[in-house]
Amino acid sequence: MSINHKRSPERPAWLWEPAVRIAGLLLVGFALASGVVLWPLAAEPAASPREIVVVARDMAFYLQGSAAPNPVLTLRAGETVRVILRNEDKGFMHSFEIGAWGKTVLNLKAGRSTSVLIEVPNQPGQHEYTCRPHAAMMKGVVDVVSAN
Numbered sequence: 001m002s003i004n005h006k007r008s009p010e011r012p013a014w015l016w017e018p019a020v021r022i023a024g025l026l027l028v029g030f031a032l033a034s035g036v037v038l039w040p041l042a043a044e045p046a047a048s049p050r051e052i053v054v055v056a057r058d059m060a061f062y063l064q065g066s067a068a069p070n071p072v073l074t075l076r077a078g079e080t081v082r083v084i085l086r087n088e089d090k091g092f093m094h095s096f097e098i099g100a101w102g103k104t105v106l107n108l109k110a111g112r113s114t115s116v117l118i119e120v121p122n123q124p125g126q127h128e129y130t131c132r133p134h135a136a137m138m139k140g141v142v143d144v145v146s147a148n
């Protein structure tokens with residue numbers, strides 16, 4: 001009895017409460033999980049890619065701040081760009097697709113935006129971008145120009 005009484009202050013009772021132990025295990029688990037998840041992000045290049053905002057409205061694509069429908073998207077060979085697609089067309093879902101590169105954003109609802117990361121090939125040339133369901137009206141040219 002006296003031994004038990006002496007030992008208790010050295011190991012506080014709360015440390016052995018099951019809830020505390022479970023919380024501790026969860027914290028360790030989260031730390032490990034987030035480390036695993038964050039590792040690939042940390043390994044990416046520090047420079048963030050150039051961003052191009054493409055707005056879908058009135059059944060056409062526009063560069064943000066421009067009134068020219070379905071503009072030529074000029075990209076540099078070998079660069080990485082993030083195309084941000086914003087749908088401002090109430091009542092319509094739009095997509096953005098560069099079929100030649102297998103890059104697709106599908107079924108974006110009105111009022112939403114999303115993005116797709118594109119590693120532009122090193123080969124200059126022209127490709128088509130489209131909105132899959134409205135390709136007759138919503139299409140334009142991706143012009144890959146030499147990086148020099």
Ligand SMILES: [Cu+2]
Nearest residue numbers: 094095131134
């Ligand atoms: Cu569309």
